[in-house]
Amino acid sequence: MKKLSLVVTIGILGLAAACQSATEVQPADLEGTWIASEARIVDIELPKESNFDLIELGYTAFFDSDGTGAFELRLISPEDEGQLVTGTLAIDGTDVVVTTDSTTSAGEVFVEDDQAALSITAGLTFDFKGDGTEKPAKLLLVMDRVRP
Numbered sequence: 001m002k003k004l005s006l007v008v009t010i011g012i013l014g015l016a017a018a019c020q021s022a023t024e025v026q027p028a029d030l031e032g033t034w035i036a037s038e039a040r041i042v043d044i045e046l047p048k049e050s051n052f053d054l055i056e057l058g059y060t061a062f063f064d065s066d067g068t069g070a071f072e073l074r075l076i077s078p079e080d081e082g083q084l085v086t087g088t089l090a091i092d093g094t095d096v097v098v099t100t101d102s103t104t105s106a107g108e109v110f111v112e113d114d115q116a117a118l119s120i121t122a123g124l125t126f127d128f129k130g131d132g133t134e135k136p137a138k139l140l141l142v143m144d145r146v147r148p
Contacts, residue, residue: 025091029111031067034143035060043128044121044136050128063116063143065089096120107138114145 036054039061043050054061058078065071069088076082087100089109096109098120107120118141125134 023093025094025096025109025111027065027069027089027091028067030063030065030071030089030109030116031148032065032145033147034063034065034116035146036063036141036143038140038142040140041126042138042140043126044138050135052128061141061143063141116143116145117141118143 039054039059041052041054054075060076062074062076063071064074069090071087071089073085074082075085085100087098090097090099091109094108094110096107096118098105098107103123105120105123107118107122109119110117119138120140121138124137124139126137127134128137
């Protein structure tokens with residue numbers, strides 16, 4: 001299996017909207033350490049054919065935020081040292097813009113109690129076949145807070 005260079009390629013994991021949410025999310029709502037219970041990268045054009053379940057593949061994803069919009073995302077791989085991405089989240093209601101050193105992406109964020117979901121669907125690409133061809137992608141994560 002090819003090494004997933006997902007985080008470097010797209011900048012950040014996005015999260016699926018699997019929990020209910022208030023209509024207004026603030027950066028402070030994401031303060032703490034979160035672990036992904038679901039993490040997927042999906043081909044926008046062929047979602048049923050190219051849909052990688054990262055958790056099923058043995059990955060672990062941790063999301064840390066200081067509550068100001070700054071974040072650190074650690075993707076730990078069963079095959080290598082993993083990847084680290086840092087950046088900022090700008091949130092307007094439930095709309096989010098994610099900025100890293102390499103990319104700016106957009107999507108939605110939802111938070112309720114100790115669950116959060118982030119769906120990044122704009123500005124992401126991924127090489128699904130490992131042949132050097134990047135295709136439009138979305139990354140979905142559902143997270144549980146493990147530390148405030």
